[in-house]
Amino acid sequence: SAASPDVEYYALELPWSACICLMILVAACLLPSALLLPDNLGCLRSWPLTRKSLGRALREGLHVRLSAPPPILQMAEEAKAAIANGHARDPNTPIGPGCAAVSEAEVRAAYTDQHTADRVVLTVRLGLALLATGNYTVDAESVSTKVACALGLPSPRVSIGHRLLHAQFGGTAPHLLPCERDFVFSILTELSTLADYLITGELSDVPAALRVCDEILAR
Structure with a gap:
């Protein structure tokens, strides 16, 4: 779509x-x-x-x-510039909303390839964020799976419940992450737009998309 x-x-x-x-x-x-x-x-x-x-x-x-947020693609361009200037993300950042006990570094540790780790973190972070801002579990699960497929992750299997997110990609060990549902519909709109751009391929820069996701969740 x-x-x-x-x-x-x-x-x-x-x-x-x-x-x-x-x-x-x-x-x-x-x-x-x-x-x-x-x-x-x-x-x-x-x-x-x-x-x-x-x-x-x-x-x-x-x-x-009192002001509209910048467009997602504009945020992505700004994120690319920040990356080019050497601004690195904190590896100890929690993997997503409702999962403060698990850091991105713990998820990344399961992968030897940095690019694969980035794609996994983005997929899981989006799934947790969609649920935490008001999306239904079925929709959050469907969108996360579509994002994983669009990013080229092998054999993505994502299951999201009200308390636990289960994600596995290829032959790696599954990630079992606690999650919570809340309602912040303005942020949900932006996250859904970000996911749409990833699914359709209009945004394919994964590190930039991660920074955009961070910025949205920081509001």
Whole structure:
């Protein structure tokens, strides 16, 4: 299928934690403080959620983007320039969202060829990221498999559940990686576009695609 065009949009990401904080804030404004904190409830007076900490929680929980992200292919060109200037990625970077205990270096250790290792890391990282930003397990699995095939990985076998990602390429040992599902749809849109470009071959530079994936996930 043809790659999806880059679309300009504005994103408002509102996690459940922010919703809870908003409800607490509304309750605190509507109810008199005398009812909330009577003198005989001294334990509540020491409650750590002060007005200042509540404001900080709201600022951290609410993420508002006021400008559209750059197009994926533009990001790829910038990534190529960064690579040409010698900017290396951290090998101890977690392999993907929801899998902080496993580093890229641990996955790469199973492969002697750097190019193959890059392709495996990109495929697995995308699979974890798609699930972590709101994609269904079946869709994330299908897209990851298509990316692996487009990148020329041998006999790709990818299975993604709600708690575990299983990936094996060729005759190497399988990768069993913990994963988590969350909802960040603005990032999911960009990741899906990146995957489309990889599948259709419009983006074939794997190191650049890895850096683009890093940049998207860092938002």
